Amino acid sequence: MDLTAKQIAVEATLQAFLNCYLREVDSGCWIEAEKWKKENRSSCMFNGREIIELHLHMQGAKYAFEVLYQSQVGKHQIGRTLKYCPKKNNWQTEDRLNIMMNLIQELHLMARTNGCYELASHYDELILRVIESYQTMAHYIEGIKDDLPLLSEEDSTFIENEQSLIFGHWLHPTPKSRQGMSNWQQQSFAPELKGKFQLQYFQVDRNLIIESSSLSECASNIILQSLLKDLPSFTIEKNTCLIPMHPLQAQWLLQQDEVKKAMELGTIKDLGVLGAHFTATSSIRTVYCEKEDWMFKFSIPVKVTNSLRVNQKHELKAGVVMSSLLKKLPFLDKYPSFSIIEDPAYMTVDFPHKRESGFEVIIRSNCFTEGKNKGISSIASIVQDPFPNQKSQLNNMVMMNAHREGRSVEEVSFNWFEKYWTCSIEPLIRLYDEHGIALEAHQQNSVLDVSTGYPEHYYYRDNQGYYLSSTHQKELLSMEPGLIETSELFYDDNLIQERFTYYLVVNQLFSVIYRFGADQLLTETALINMTVQKLHALKKDLTGQGKRFVHKLLYEEKLSHKANLLTRFHNVDELTAELEQAIYTQIANPLFAHHKEEKDAKILSYTF
CATH class of the missing domain: 3.30.310 (TATA-Binding Protein)
Known part of the structure; x- marks a missing residue:
């Protein structure tokens, strides 16, 4: 039945x-x-x-x-x-x-x-x-x-995979909580229902605009040129700018007193919906069109899982300054299969005595335009539990590779994990070790190119997820002086390693190991063993905080774990809490357990 x-x-x-x-x-x-x-x-x-x-x-x-x-x-x-x-x-x-x-x-x-x-x-x-x-x-x-999507690595596109996350966060008590979005709005704005919509544009007097860009082109011109691709004859009044908004946010803005006053004065004009049709990515508030060079990330009046999704001013600045830093970082040239998707420009309206106006829009590089969008999937989509009587995306990939190559499922699985480790886990740890930059690389922020059936390239996305080590502050400031304006990006290494442990290891790496085990492709024990071996080999090469981080992964009995249930129960909004801190707890470390079993086995062998 x-x-x-x-x-x-x-x-x-x-x-x-x-x-x-x-x-x-x-x-x-x-x-x-x-x-x-x-x-x-x-x-x-x-x-x-x-x-x-x-x-x-x-x-x-x-x-x-x-x-x-x-x-x-x-x-x-x-x-x-x-x-x-x-x-x-x-x-x-x-x-x-x-x-x-x-x-x-x-x-x-x-x-x-x-x-x-x-x-x-x-x-x-x-x-x-x-x-x-x-x-x-x-x-x-x-x-x-x-009409369930049967996604294959060759044919599925970036946005199809973004829309496939029906069950949401694998360890969250309210994975599809969307407070503030009614059922009739879901049809257009929920990625799961594949809705498409136009953005709502406002014309704003330039003296109300704040913008910044690490590119040769300013944010306001990027936005104007994007619209002109669809409406080549469109014009705006002199000394004004266009600013796009998510339709949900636009409706909220039109109810705000400051916006009403500005519209009465004529300094802000509502132009309605215009231009290309976009669709929501899995975050809901970042929107994508395969023909556009840019994605846009908006504030929306919706509580998604734990937080009301608001672009804060320090995040706008962080995107631009980190984009500038990344261009100067030799690291990305050394690891060509590892990329960080940049948020190089932003634009907003400035109202006196208000930290954020609600008009904040982040401009994100679109690496997955038409012709470059096949076989691109977040790890969250790859490891998601399948629907009844279906198989996971990872299982389908491995089985297809084994059939195509005439090799065993076990052999293909080990190869898949090896390639995943090489383009994802190792570069993320080395980036922290060499430059003191840790990324909030959980499974939804982590995107893989699996167009060959194997992980070939890793992309990190999220301008809210940069953690810069205080021990590297002098070095990073000399490389990018603009970081002086984003001092909140620098953290103590103890806090960084707590969060990095959760996002990189517990949330991302362990989800991949779990999926292999649950799908009976490889045992979790085999992949834990492989992980321990790789961490030992990596540790020999590391010289900075990454070495300490890896040591803790191998030898501490407990790992830091973000307690999503308790965070939700205590009604903590991470985006507004001090240091954006959720509630953290500790879980048993399976990597340490592996070491203990090995050690106990050695001791036992000496007694016989």
Whole structure:
């Protein structure tokens, strides 16, 4: 029987939510399935070997979850879900949505018992977002389930892969939370529904404009020339500029008092929607057109996962100054299969006494124009859990390569991972080691060229994700004096390594290892072993903070982990929090566990 859109959506939501809870709150009690059945005199049929029991002490409730796949680095795949019924003294199947609501209630009661009344008060917001995210996901699935994309590496385009992220963040309790975007707006502006739309343009007096560019061409001219490609006879008044807006943001701006006053004075004019049709990338607020040389990144009045998505002034400046620095950096010439997508220009309207006006627009280089857009996919899309009765994009790639080359799946898988490591993980660590630049390289910010069936080129995207080491400040300032205006980009290495551990290793690298294991292409143990060997070899070459970073990955028992459930429960907006800091916790380090097993095996061999 085919599953409904709601059944698929609630299943995906439960998998992400429960794995967050197990990582961040309570790892539960693990019992072998056969032993559990005997102890509980249960006749349940299980396909998994393990059961996780969770005791909700504040509510006096007890749950049991079948584990279909146990991961060392990623999320566990959950099968049957049961709740203990004390009156009947037996276990009964429990609804997945009820389970999530009760887990949220348990968090609330725990926080209240601990005296955290302010933090506990946000549980209603979490309930709202979980339900909204689940319903949004169901809406997307309903819209596409009769036309599911069967993406292949040769034929799929950048935007098709961006639009394929139906389940969203693999370890987030509200992966499709889109507060502020109604259902009728989703049809046009949600990437999952493949909508296309024109941008809304404003004509603004030049004396209200602030702009900057690291290019020979200014931001206002880039925008004007972009529109003239579609409307060659278009003209604007003297001493004015054009500024494009996302239609959602434009509607918000038209309600603001400062904008209303400027429009009454005639210093701002609403020109309506014009020009080429764009479509949203997976971030929603960055828009793409294959015929345009530039993407545009806007503020939008929508809370996506954890945060209201707003372009802040320091991020505008960071994009330009980092673009300038990257042009002077010898590193990118040394690693031709590694690129950073630049945000070299920005433009906004300046209102007195307001830090941001809402008109902030970031101009991003479009590396994936028509003819260069085939086989380009984010890692998030490659490793996403497949729909029922389908295979993941990674699985399809490996199987196709094995068939085409007449080689074993294992051999092709090792080759795929090797090429991925070479263009992605190693250059990211070396960039930090050599220049003190760490990137927020999570799986959605990481884009691969897999047009050959293998990772050939890595692209990093996100002007919000630069971390510059304070120990390299003098060197970087001498290379790019403009960094003096973006001092907030410099961080202490302890904080950098906490975040770099999460984004690069836990979020990106481990998601790839998990996918290989869950798809039964290679065991996670084999890839953990390969990772440890590569880190040891890399460590010998490193001389800076990268060496310390790799040492911590190999020898510390715990790894830093961004606690998305607790961040959401405590209603933390990372973009406005001090140092843009989410809540972090610690998880067991599988790389250290590998070392410990090796060491124990050596000791054991000496005793015989």
